Amino acid sequence: MTDHPYGRGAPGDAGWIILRDDLEVVAADDVARALLGTLQPDALTGRSLTSLVAVSDGASLESARAAAASGRAWEGRLRFTTTLTPVELDASLTPAPQSGTVLLRIAVPRYATQASPQAGDPALRARLDAHEALLEVTPDAPAARAVLQALRQVVPFDWAAVLRFTGGEGHSEERPGAEVVGVYPSAMAGMAPGVRWSPLTPEEARVREDGEPSLTNDLPAAGRSPLGRLGAFGMRSRLLIPLYAGDRVAGCVAAYLHGPAVFSPQDGIHAEATLRPLGARLAAPAAETEAAR
CATH class of the missing domain: 3.30.450.40 (GAF domain)
Known part of the structure; x- marks a missing residue:
């Protein structure tokens, strides 16, 4: 677990997480795990996104959940509590209804970031x-x-x-x-x-x-x-x-x-x-x- 925000990332660094439609983690790439303070391959697998995000961001998370359930993308900021010091990251959810999954992109905040959900880590x-x-x-x-x-x-x-x-x-x-x-x-x-x-x-x-x-x-x-x-x-x-x-x-x-x-x-x-x-x-x-x- 890292002891300070962005300890493993630079502004704009982005990681990708595959979620089930109920927001349970299926897989996370190396950058996402590093941003959330772990390098263990399956440390996040099976956990609910709700358990990773600060309680104070419950309203934002519920908005993201509702958007994904209706097939819409969502963008915002979420505070993750997986590090000793909570870390605020840019977050965007993109539904993939054909597979029953949702793609979550998390990134160290910067003024502008652009990326396609298809451009994630090859693995x-x-x-x-x-x-x-x-x-x-x-x-x-x-x-x-x-x-x-x-x-x-x-x-x-x-x-x-x-x-x-x-x-x-x-x-x-x-x-x-x-x-x-x-x-x-x-x-x-x-x-x-x-x-x-x-x-x-x-x-x-x-x-x-x-x-x-x-x-x-x-x-x-x-x-x-x-x-x-x-x-x-x-x-x-x-x-x-x-x-x-x-x-x-x-x-x-x-x-x-x-x-x-x-x-x-x-x-x-x-x-x-x-x-x-x-x-x-x-x-x-x-x-x-x-x-x-």
């Missing part, structure tokens, strides 16, 4: 695009493709797939396996929506059991699952990101790049944040999966 933009895709697209395969397309804004990759884990826990008659839900940019090496395999490779099983990401920057040219065929196409660097549905790992995203040693741990952080809402989608009943094909 936050990717998270918003992924969130919109999951709300707007019903079939799983195109929804997964849209989320992967959003991910590519912040984690460049050559090919990626969304996998749903199958069998295993709760399905004792079926060995643990995986099913391809969606791919981007297109099917490759026989990997397309609907492809299934069992058993999992040791690395795939480790992601499922431990819920930890896996980064491999020198894959062999062949492997023990259908994904292993990608090595023969020059895909040598792989990032596996677990997708949670509650406390259960429902699947993962496998992203690939040509050549060795090209993904970084930071890519894993950005990927996990962008892909987080996808896990619950993977936990949908099997009947929905069939309808999506």
Whole structure:
């Protein structure tokens, strides 16, 4: 927590926060978190905007809430109490009704600031695009493709797939396996929506059991699952990101790049944040999966 206003920002510095329509925080970019006195990635997630703003600004906040509910933008000043010394920031709310979210821009005050809600931090933009895709697209395969397309804004990759884990826990008659839900940019090496395999490779099983990401920057040219065929196409660097549905790992995203040693741990952080809402989608009943094909 910072001990004085603007301790991490200069006049005009702007941060972006995605809010649900009830003003609960979904995500915040680095600048927004710094302006509000925290650098922890999820420190604001799940909190209501009401809990971040001074009680004395209740009328302004209610005006902003009413404007957003009616689909109108709102601009003003709000005093945030997340720092030891309350900090007054320029604030503007812009509804995004197609996704059921509201974009909040906060900035260190200056005489004039101009910015578009579309010009936010790329990582936050990717998270918003992924969130919109999951709300707007019903079939799983195109929804997964849209989320992967959003991910590519912040984690460049050559090919990626969304996998749903199958069998295993709760399905004792079926060995643990995986099913391809969606791919981007297109099917490759026989990997397309609907492809299934069992058993999992040791690395795939480790992601499922431990819920930890896996980064491999020198894959062999062949492997023990259908994904292993990608090595023969020059895909040598792989990032596996677990997708949670509650406390259960429902699947993962496998992203690939040509050549060795090209993904970084930071890519894993950005990927996990962008892909987080996808896990619950993977936990949908099997009947929905069939309808999506």
